[in-house]
Amino acid sequence: MQHGKYRFIVGFLAVPLGLYALFVIWPFIQSIYYSFTDWTGLSPEFKMVGFDNYKRMFDDEIFWKSLQHSLLFALLLPVVTISLALFFAFMINVGGRRRKGGPVISGVRGSGFYKIVYFFPQVLSIAIVALLFQFAYNPDSGAINSILRGIGLDSVQPLWLGDPGLALWAVMAVLVWSTVGFFVVLFSAGMASIPADLYEAALLDGASRFTTFFRITLPLLWDTVQSGWVYMGILALGAESFAVVQIMTVGPGGPDYSTTVMVLYVYQKAFRDGQAAYATTIGVALLVVTLAFAAVVMRLGRRERLEF
Numbered sequence: 412m413q414h415g416k417y418r419f420i421v422g423f424l425a426v427p428l429g430l431y432a433l434f435v436i437w438p439f440i441q442s443i444y445y446s447f448t449d450w451t452g453l454s455p456e457f458k459m460v461g462f463d464n465y466k467r468m469f470d471d472e473i474f475w476k477s478l479q480h481s482l483l484f485a486l487l488l489p490v491v492t493i494s495l496a497l498f499f500a501f502m503i504n505v506g507g508r509r510r511k512g513g514p515v516i517s518g519v520r521g522s523g524f525y526k527i528v529y530f531f532p533q534v535l536s537i538a539i540v541a542l543l544f545q546f547a548y549n550p551d552s553g554a555i556n557s558i559l560r561g562i563g564l565d566s567v568q569p570l571w572l573g574d575p576g577l578a579l580w581a582v583m584a585v586l587v588w589s590t591v592g593f594f595v596v597l598f599s600a601g602m603a604s605i606p607a608d609l610y611e612a613a614l615l616d617g618a619s620r621f622t623t624f625f626r627i628t629l630p631l632l633w634d635t636v637q638s639g640w641v642y643m644g645i646l647a648l649g650a651e652s653f654a655v656v657q658i659m660t661v662g663p664g665g666p667d668y669s670t671t672v673m674v675l676y677v678y679q680k681a682f683r684d685g686q687a688a689y690a691t692t693i694g695v696a697l698l699v700v701t702l703a704f705a706a707v708v709m710r711l712g713r714r715e716r717l718e719f
Contacts, residue, residue: 439698442691452687464692474693476668477676478700480579484586484647484672485704489640492587496594497636499529501624503595504602505610526599529592537589537651541658544585548572548659572660575669582655582670590646594639601635602628637712644704648697649674673697 446464450457468474503522532540547554548571556568571581605628613623629636646652653674657663664671664679673693681690 442694442698445688446692446695448688450688451685452681452690453685457688460688464689467689468692468696473668473671474673474676474696477671477673477693478696480671481648481652481673481697481700483579484583484652485644485700488583488586488647489643491583492591492594492643493636493639495587495591496598496639497624497629497632499525499591499595500598500602501628504599505620505623505628526596529595531592532589533593535589537654538658540585540589541655544581544588545572545659548581573666575665575667578660578666578670582652582659585655585659586647586651590643590651594643597639598632598635601632605631633712637708640712641705641708644708645701648672648701648704653678673700 445457447459447461448457449460449463503525535543546552550556550568550570550573553571555571559565559567569577572578609627610623613627618626652672656670656672656675657678660666660670662668662671664675674697677690677693677697680686680693
């Protein structure tokens with residue numbers, strides 16, 4: 412009977428594991444192999460060059476800039492996005508005032524409407540979001556500088572995407588705006604499952620809202636927060652950052668490589684410069700960075716599971 416059970420499990424998992432190996436694992440193996448060649452991406456002929464691509468990568472100033480920017484995305488974006496999402500979700504679900512004859516704990520009035528508003532950017536394609544903000548950041552006709560002029564701040568007219576010191580922060584702001592709503596809804600669902608009795612007992616004992624957040628909400632929601640942290644970091648290192656930088660910035664990746672991230676640099680080397688082998692080398696470095704980020708977050712965020 413045990414033999415039949417294991418045969419059923421193996422038969423059930425064989426197809427999905429085979430597809431995963433074919434479409435996920437095998438491309439990674441191919442990329443690592445190509446990183447040791449001089450393949451251009453077009454010619455069927457190439458030769459092994461050993462570690463030449465890796466030596467070139469370590470001497471590449473633009474690679475180090477892109478790595479620095481990607482690490483900044485991975486470290487700051489999850490912190491800002493998750494923090495804002497937790498604050499908004501807590502206010503929506505727990506931050507309402509006590510109503511006469513109602514429960515001690517309640518969300519703000521119109522909480523359902525706020526969830527829809529926060530989630531709205533998720534309905535839009537990231538390409539549409541990037542285009543909208545590209546127009547908004549226009550120093551002459553954009554909405555942001557127009558508002559600054561309208562309130563009398565004519566002397567404050569930043570170039571935004573044209574300023575090497577501001578461009579990266581402007582891009583990061585767009586990524587926060589486009590993703591925070593997803594986590595608001597995610598954390599709201601988690602908070603809704605926490606029994607209100609816990610909050611009411613704490614408030615009756617004199618605990619403040621601040622205390623209830625750090626003593627009740629955050630510990631009980633920690634597994635969800637940790638998963639969201641890893642997910643947001645991978646987004647910041649991958650497709651989301653590529654799309655926004657590719658569409659919004661001059662160059663793309665400018666000015667002066669001030670917004671170049673690793674995934675964009677991979678794309679440029681592979682499809683613009685015809686250096687597919689070198690691009691896969693940078694891709695291998697990006698893979699290592701992503702795996703290291705996920706491992707560190709999972710390790711540092713490990714704690715005893717709390718149940719209610």
